[in-house]
Amino acid sequence: MKYLHQTVELSSAGALVVLHGAMTKAEEIGVPQCIVVVDRGGNLLVFVRMDGAKVLSQISATQKAVTAISSRVATGGMPEELAIKLGITTAGQMTNLPGGLPIILDGQVVGAIGIGSGTGEQDVIVAQAGIDALSAAIAQGNKQHQ
Secondary structure: OOOOOOOOOOOHHHHHHHHHHHHHHHHHHOOOOEEEEEEOOOOEEEEEEOOOOOOOHHHHHHHHHHHHHHHOOOOOOOOHHHHHHHHHHOOOOOOOOOOEEEEEEOOEEEEEEEEEOOOHHHHHHHHHHHHHHHHHHHHHHHHHOO
């Protein structure tokens, strides 16, 4: 239909799976994190500041998630000059700090995750673990319904 789009969107239950997967990885690597999961419209679904995570990382984690859903790519990869302009023109709402990943299922962006409080590399590892947990839960659910 040319007047409607058929889309898949991350549910709050799915967001909780992402959150728990990310928290598990953060605990495993010993880095408490701020974790934000948003839907495809950038709306907050879940947030947690793990005990010991940096307070201001709640802001950067949110910015990372919103940037990842808005751009539909991982944060941290754009040239510095463009990143500075992006930050200025969006009044700091978008960022190029590593740790924001879009959540892509079956080729559709369904939401995004933003992580903050570790190094950029740690943030990306924790974000990917959250997405991997969701993929595993979906695969498990599909097996049970066959």
